[in-house]
Amino acid sequence: MAAIELVQVTQSFDKHVVIPNLNLTIEDGKFTVLVGPSGCGKTTLLRMIAGLDAQSSGKILIGGKDVTHVAPGQRGVAMVFQNYAIYPTMSVRDNIEFGLKNNKVPKAERTRLVESISETVGLRPYLDRKPSTLSGGQRQRVALARAMVKKPSVFLMDEPLSNLDAKLRVQMRIELIELHKKLGSTFVYVTHDQVEAMSMADTIVLMNHGQIQQEAAPETMYRQPSNLFAAQFIGVPPMNVGDVGADGAKFGFRPESGVLSAERTDAHYAVRGTIATREMLGSETIYQVKSGPHAFMIKSAEDRFSVDQDVWLGVQADHLYFFGADEKRIDPGDARFGAYMTALKRASS
Structure with missing residues (x-):
């Protein structure tokens, strides 16, 4: 032993x-x-x-x-x-x-x-x-x-x-x-x-x-990162994080979970943004999308967009994470999870 x-x-x-x-x-x-x-x-x-x-x-x-x-x-x-x-x-x-x-x-x-x-x-x-x-x-x-x-x-x-x-x-x-x-x-x-x-x-x-x-x-x-630090330390690029706009909570999603498109989709979280940077890495392309106060990194298998192009960014509900003001991840069974999901949907509609 x-x-x-x-x-x-x-x-x-x-x-x-x-x-x-x-x-x-x-x-x-x-x-x-x-x-x-x-x-x-x-x-x-x-x-x-x-x-x-x-x-x-x-x-x-x-x-x-x-x-x-x-x-x-x-x-x-x-x-x-x-x-x-x-x-x-x-x-x-x-x-x-x-x-x-x-x-x-x-x-x-x-x-x-x-x-x-x-x-x-x-x-x-x-x-x-x-x-x-x-x-x-x-x-x-x-x-x-x-x-x-x-x-x-x-x-x-x-x-x-x-x-x-x-x-x-x-x-x-x-x-x-x-x-x-x-x-x-x-x-x-x-x-x-x-x-x-x-x-x-x-x-x-x-x-x-x-x-x-x-x-x-x-x-x-x-x-299943236990907190915001773990969520952002593990993963390349790190998890995207933004403000929910309630209780000091934050939402997050992995770069590969974001989908870029020319037109708006029915994704739970959908925002308009502009391609700020583009890194073509062979099998994948890393985009930085700026939308209001946020700058999101998106990992895509498709190389379809160019710098300064306006795009829609969408993230489906099952790819979203939420973190409380104490930076601990909120479990989907927690009542706050549903409330923040609704708040995020409302903010991006």
């Missing part, structure tokens, strides 16, 4: 509270992604799990064992950093077995482990080469292999793909997903990139100002 539990954990630096009071359970064997804007506390949280930084208060348990005061090397975790931290003067083989030598693992066992794991991550042909002769993706695999030989119950990864180019990041995301399936270990992965979070995670933990905004599967977080 390698579930991770954080119980009433706080963290402060120089009287500045980074994490005020956090409770979180990371399930055994899951690929959990901590995501959020810079400075939200996700890397701080990862370093506390690793034991690199001690929390100000609270407990951390790994596999049911309290590791609050246990040294990093005794926690059964391995951490992969953003900068790889591999030794340039050592061969790939020496880099991978460095920790094994320090732990006095016999040479025959070291050789078996290094060759087995290098095969798993596709490094077998490169064992005698220096890191400087490898690509960015191959160097990242060296860092992963060095972590894997420790046979940890938990892998902790701090933005490990951020130094790679866009194409290689996509390839490495796929490789990490496949690696997780092979190993079945608990993966905890930190990123500020919500596309990485959506594509890789079993569970996303969305953070802001040291607090968990939502913890859910990617599809749940996208379709």
Whole structure:
């Protein structure tokens, strides 16, 4: 068992509270992604799990064992950093077995482990080469292999793909997903990139100002955001948001839910607007439509409209979201939902 539990954990630096009071359970064997804007506390949280930084208060348990005061090397975790931290003067083989030598693992066992794991991550042909002769993706695999030989119950990864180019990041995301399936270990992965979070995670933990905004599967977080922050952080482009005009409430809809047309449709929310910008991205086009005080981003599979063209924007009722003055999403079963739906229909008629 390698579930991770954080119980009433706080963290402060120089009287500045980074994490005020956090409770979180990371399930055994899951690929959990901590995501959020810079400075939200996700890397701080990862370093506390690793034991690199001690929390100000609270407990951390790994596999049911309290590791609050246990040294990093005794926690059964391995951490992969953003900068790889591999030794340039050592061969790939020496880099991978460095920790094994320090732990006095016999040479025959070291050789078996290094060759087995290098095969798993596709490094077998490169064992005698220096890191400087490898690509960015191959160097990242060296860092992963060095972590894997420790046979940890938990892998902790701090933005490990951020130094790679866009194409290689996509390839490495796929490789990490496949690696997780092979190993079945608990993966905890930190990123500020919500596309990485959506594509890789079993569970996303969305953070802001040291607090968990939502913890859910990617599809749940996208379709049922718990609050306005989650709605606008997850999704590219982010959810469109406007004022209902009552009680400080707001409405929202995803860019792909808006339909542009030359004539008005019978959509529940229908407004006249003007195309302000157009980005043709191949299979889809992103339009910015300005309508009164609002500027809406619309994602369309059709490239039919041009800048400065007047259009109608329509959104069907089942694609609309509502958020109260406290910024929490209003459930369709809430009486306010129907009232705001009526108010929005009236405002756009």
